[in-house]
Amino acid sequence: MNKNLRWKVIAVVAALVVFGAVGLYPMLAAQYGLPVPGALADRQLKLGLDLKGGVHLVLRVQTDDALRLESETEAERLRERLRTAGISTSSIDVASPTSFQVEGVATGQDAAFRNAAVESLTNFDRDAGTNGTYTFSMKPSVQAILRAEAVEQARLTIERRVNELGVTEPSIAEQGADGDQILVQLPGVTDVNRAKEIIRSTGLLELKIVDAGPALTREELLANGQAPEGTEILPGASDASGGVATTVFYRVRRVAAVSGRDLRNARGSLDENNLPAVSFTLNAEGARRFGQATEQNIGRQLAIVLDGQVQSAPMIQSRITSDGRITGSFTQEEVQNLALILRSGALPASLTYLEERTIGPSLGADSIRSGVIASLVGLVLIILFMLTYYKLSGVNAVVALVFNLVILIGLMSYIGAVMTLPGIAGFVLTMGIGVDSNVLIFERIKEEIEAQRGVRAAINSGFSRVFITLLDTHIAALISAAFLFQFGTGPIRGFAVTLSLGLLSNLFTSTFVSRTLFELALGKRQQTATLSI
Numbered sequence: 001m002n003k004n005l006r007w008k009v010i011a012v013v014a015a016l017v018v019f020g021a022v023g024l025y026p027m028l029a030a031q032y033g034l035p036v037p038g039a040l041a042d043r044q045l046k047l048g049l050d051l052k053g054g055v056h057l058v059l060r061v062q063t064d065d066a067l068r069l070e071s072e073t074e075a076e077r078l079r080e081r082l083r084t085a086g087i088s089t090s091s092i093d094v095a096s097p098t099s100f101q102v103e104g105v106a107t108g109q110d111a112a113f114r115n116a117a118v119e120s121l122t123n124f125d126r127d128a129g130t131n132g133t134y135t136f137s138m139k140p141s142v143q144a145i146l147r148a149e150a151v152e153q154a155r156l157t158i159e160r161r162v163n164e165l166g167v168t169e170p171s172i173a174e175q176g177a178d179g180d181q182i183l184v185q186l187p188g189v190t191d192v193n194r195a196k197e198i199i200r201s202t203g204l205l206e207l208k209i210v211d212a213g214p215a216l217t218r219e220e221l222l223a224n225g226q227a228p229e230g231t232e233i234l235p236g237a238s239d240a241s242g243g244v245a246t247t248v249f250y251r252v253r254r255v256a257a258v259s260g261r262d263l264r265n266a267r268g269s270l271d272e273n274n275l276p277a278v279s280f281t282l283n284a285e286g287a288r289r290f291g292q293a294t295e296q297n298i299g300r301q302l303a304i305v306l307d308g309q310v311q312s313a314p315m316i317q318s319r320i321t322s323d324g325r326i327t328g329s330f331t332q333e334e335v336q337n338l339a340l341i342l343r344s345g346a347l348p349a350s351l352t353y354l355e356e357r358t359i360g361p362s363l364g365a366d367s368i369r370s371g372v373i374a375s376l377v378g379l380v381l382i383i384l385f386m387l388t389y390y391k392l393s394g395v396n397a398v399v400a401l402v403f404n405l406v407i408l409i410g411l412m413s414y415i416g417a418v419m420t421l422p423g424i425a426g427f428v429l430t431m432g433i434g435v436d437s438n439v440l441i442f443e444r445i446k447e448e449i450e451a452q453r454g455v456r457a458a459i460n461s462g463f464s465r466v467f468i469t470l471l472d473t474h475i476a477a478l479i480s481a482a483f484l485f486q487f488g489t490g491p492i493r494g495f496a497v498t499l500s501l502g503l504l505s506n507l508f509t510s511t512f513v514s515r516t517l518f519e520l521a522l523g524k525r526q527q528t529a530t531l532s533i
Contacts, residue, residue, distance in 0.1 A: 057353065262287075280325070
């Protein structure tokens, strides 16, 4: 064996051992109870939702919520600016998710009002009415940006929450004609209700100064039948005598001192009564504003509001900056869930479920069994065809094909790709592509032999001349797979990943491995007059 051939054989054997150890050994070890090193266990081929079982959810982001929140925030900002400037109005009301109306601007303050509005409201168009009435409408370009940002932020928030749950290889992607739907696939999830609750919970934390309360009814906190300007009434819970939970109400300032956007961390803890609670830490800007708000309101209550409900309203005893605690009638699991939700950030809009499917592991086992059977049947038929049509050279193609499959599994395991049912289809298609490559090479070799060229020269010419053709076809297929991955979702992406890796491994095995096998078979022969092909 010459030195060049020896290095080729070493390279082929090394590739087989490495990829076989990464891809095949963990699966076989799990099947037969053999020990698996930690590094290999981490690289074990992962199964997707359709093979492992789990939860499939399709959610719609109510983007109007994000627009309404923007309108309410801008309306409150304008209210504060007008109050500071001494400009009076009779009311400022949000009329729709994209507009709000100001009424009762005095004639003598009209010019000052317009100047304040121009400086404060860059994202709204102003339309003047009669008797000091103005309507502010959100610009269409701003609406489009906010809707897109709401969906993207919701997707990222859901992704963070799912990762906190410890789900292996979840699939979370935007979809739908309007781009307002999110597909969530959670392989291996068994506690479906908990996953749904954590994903869907808005998780909006606000710390607001209490203006009045608690009261047993909402009406007690109204003035002239409505909440005073700049305030709102929120429900809360309080333990009455006898330990029976009673709903109470608080009148709080509409503008929050700080919100969940200012959170740096949240974690489970215990309160002064050794009961489950959630402790949180604010970032630098949040701590500055919180310190200023608490210093100015010592002796008043601070409402800790979560998703529009007052969880607790402790008295402000002194200036507070960066740390706080949420107490209430929580269980330990509720505390952990709440801390997880707060850490992952608040959803920018509410979510509604459009579709929910739970896939049991038994269905996944049936899919695996069917996929394995299909792959084995295909492999056997290919082996029979190659051995029948190409005689002993067919053995070369079969060995190269097996190498191809081993390398493919190893590559998928190494990069952490997920095997799905469409992925199994890509696996079977890879076998077909491998056979097609060998057929092209073998037919070219046969043509060279028929042209009275020597066997070695025919093999060298066959591989050299077909290589460019194989490269072209594989690149074209890779481009198609790239488009499938870019624009497809979950299952389609699984197929694209398997196909891409199969194309790369096949190009290596059909040219390098197959050629090395031919050279190895002919290496010991001094004279080679014929070739079984």
